[in-house]
Each structure stands twice: as structure tokens, then as C-alpha cells.
Amino acid sequence: MSSTDRRTEPDTAAPPTGPEPHVAYHPSAREYIRVGLLLIALTCIEVLLSYSSLSGTKLVVALFACTIIKFVLVVGYFMHLKFDNGRFSRVFALGAIGAFTLYAVVLLMFRVWSS
Amino acid sequence: MADAHADLVHTEYTSTGLRSTKLAMWLFLASECLLFGGLITAYVLYRGQSTTGPYPQDVFDIGYTSVSSFVLLASSLTMVLAHNAALARDYARMRLWLLATAMLGLCFVGGQVFEFTSFFREGLTLHTNLFGSTFFVLTGFHGVHVTVGILMLLILVAFSFRGSLSDDPAFPVEMVGLYWHFVDIVWIVIFTVVYLIPAPPPHGAV
Numbered sequence: 001m002s003s004t005d006r007r008t009e010p011d012t013a014a015p016p017t018g019p020e021p022h023v024a025y026h027p028s029a030r031e032y033i034r035v036g037l038l039l040i041a042l043t044c045i046e047v048l049l050s051y052s053s054l055s056g057t058k059l060v061v062a063l064f065a066c067t068i069i070k071f072v073l074v075v076g077y078f079m080h081l082k083f084d085n086g087r088f089s090r091v092f093a094l095g096a097i098g099a100f101t102l103y104a105v106v107l108l109m110f111r112v113w114s115s
Numbered sequence: 116m117a118d119a120h121a122d123l124v125h126t127e128y129t130s131t132g133l134r135s136t137k138l139a140m141w142l143f144l145a146s147e148c149l150l151f152g153g154l155i156t157a158y159v160l161y162r163g164q165s166t167t168g169p170y171p172q173d174v175f176d177i178g179y180t181s182v183s184s185f186v187l188l189a190s191s192l193t194m195v196l197a198h199n200a201a202l203a204r205d206y207a208r209m210r211l212w213l214l215a216t217a218m219l220g221l222c223f224v225g226g227q228v229f230e231f232t233s234f235f236r237e238g239l240t241l242h243t244n245l246f247g248s249t250f251f252v253l254t255g256f257h258g259v260h261v262t263v264g265i266l267m268l269l270i271l272v273a274f275s276f277r278g279s280l281s282d283d284p285a286f287p288v289e290m291v292g293l294y295w296h297f298v299d300i301v302w303i304v305i306f307t308v309v310y311l312i313p314a315p316p317p318h319g320a321v
Binding site (some may be wrong): 010026028029032033035036039043046047048050051055059060063064066067070072074075077078079080087088091092094095096098099100102103106107108110 | 131133137138141142144145146147148149151152156159160170177178181184185188189191192194195196199202264291292293296297299300303305306307310311312313
């Protein structure tokens with residue numbers, strides 16, 4: 001497998017008369033492996049944190065920071081949103097941020113964090 | 116012939132120039148965020164509300180679940196390597212990575228079945244308490260998604276062997292990959308919220 005970066009057109013059968021096909025960058029296998037190792041390292045940190053002396057809000061904040069980084073890495077690199085057409089990012093963000101906001105409001109209504 | 120091609124192109128692409136299948140997949144994944152968001156919220160809402168055991172701290176084995184998480188993360192890596200191989204038109208390697216992804220997925224589901232069985236032996240069922248109900252529904256739904264993903268991967272491999280994938284085999288691999296990575300990011304959140312963040316003391320405990 002080539003380790004060099006290459007540019008490909010994902011929509012190879014794009015209509016000749018339609019809009020310009022979006023040229024996407026695809027990371028190399030080596031870059032994907034680096035991201036995979038980073039994800040495993042972050043998971044190790046999360047597990048170590050859960051066994052550490054940290055507790056309460058500090059622990060939750062540290063764990064969520066790792067989770068958000070992992071989430072962004074997978075969505076950005078493995079799901080190609082970082083390199084793909086921005087419309088896909090907006091569609092997914094609508095669902096992800098919408099769901100987060102909706103359920104955060106539900107949890108606030110039930111005073112989950114104050115109990 | 117040219118008209119048929121024009122029709123195909125017309126249905127394959129939206130007016131924005133984006134492939135309609137890919138846009139539909141992203142819309143589907145966005146809607147799945149709401150589904151899993153609801154299930155995770157239900158779990159968080161009822162954390163520490165159970166009046167009878169077993170409680171999370173009685174049954175969870177973080178070490179065991181961590182290994183399951185590593186397996187699922189590794190499967191995401193093999194999935195993206197399968198897509199990379201498909202783009203390079205190296206179909207033998209693509210099939211190899213797809214099969215590796217399916218095997219890792221099977222390991223994850225097998226581990227989940229083992230975990231559910233051990234929880235059941237310790238007296239935790241869907242009906243035991245609020246923790247049991249919300250935990251099994253959330254992780255069970257996720258397990259079903261992984262299982263569906265494994266089936267899609269195996270179908271993809273079978274189609275590839277039969278030579279019945281489209282002219283651009285990287286595209287279906289990318290679509291199945293998007294679904295698979297989504298299942299992975301859902302687990303990333305579940306692992307933190309359900310397993311790693313310590314549950315509050317049981318309801319009524321001093």
C-alpha cells in the first residue's frame with residue numbers, strides 16, 4: 001500500500017454537465033494508522049483516569065475532553081468529514097449538535113447535574 | 116445508451132452535485148444521533164435511581180470493557196484501510212481488510228454477549244431495576260447496530276468475490292464504512308458515559 005498522499009476524485013462518475021465534482025484529499029494508510037494509535041492512546045488515558053485519584057467534576061471534564069477528541073478524530077479522519085464537501089459536515093452537525101442540545105435541555109429540566 | 120447514462124447520472128446526483136446516496140447516508144447518521152442521544156439521556160437520567168441491586172459498581176469490569184473498546188477502535192482502522200485499498204483498486208487487500216473488520220466486529224459482539232450473560236448470572240436483567248432497563252436497551256441497540264454492520268461487511272465481501280460490486284467499488288465500501296465508524300463513535304460516547312464515569316451512590320444510600 002502506498003504511504004504517499006494522493007488526491008482522488010470520490011465522485012468518479014460525476015455528470016459532465018453538472019456542478020464541479022468536489023476533489024477530496026484522502027490520507028495515506030500511514031496517516032490512518034497514526035490516527036488509530038492516537039485513538040488507542042486516548043482510550044488508555046481515559047481508562048487510567050478512571051482508576052486515578054481524580055473524582056467529581058475534574059474527572060468528568062477530563063474524560064469528556066478525551067471523548068470529544070476521539071469523536072472529532074474519527075469523524076474528521078475516518079469518516080473524511082475534514083476533507084469532504086462541507087455540506088456533509090453541516091448535515092451531520094445538524095443531527096449531532098441538535099441531539100446534544102435537545103437532550104442537554106432535557107437533562108437540565110430534570111436537574112440531573114444539580115442533584 | 117447515452118440517455119440511460121444521463122438518467123442514471125440524474126438520479127445519482129442531487130442538484131448540489133453531491134451524490135444522493137452519500138447525502139442520504141449522512142442524513143440517516145444524523146437521525147441516528149437523535150436515537151442514541153435519547154437512549155444515552157435515558158441512562159443518565161436514571162443513574163443512581165435504582166432502588167434494588169445489582170448496581171453498576173457491582174457488575175462492571177472496566178478492564179474487560181476496555182479491551183472491547185480497543186477491538187472496536189481497531190475495527191475502525193481496518194475499515195478505513197479497506198476503503199484506502201479500494202481507492203487504490205487493490206481489491207484483494209480490500210477484501211482482507213473488510214474481513215478483518217467483520218472479525219473484529221464479531222469479537223466485539225461476542226464480548227458483549229459474554230458480558231450480558233455474566234450480568235444475567237449476577238441477577239441483572241432488563242426488568243430488575245432502572246439501571247438494568249436503561250443499560251440493556253442502550254448497549255443492546257448498539258450491539259444490534261454492530262451486528263447489522265457485520266452483515267453489511269460480509270455482503271460486501273461476497274459481492275466483491277462475485278464481481279457484482281459497481282464500477283466504483285470504493286463507493287459502497289465508503290458507505291458501509293461511514294455506518295461502521297458511526298457505530299464506533301457511539302461506542303466512544305457510551306464507554307465514557309456508562310462505564311468510566313462513576314455512578315452516584317444507589318438511591319437512598321447514605
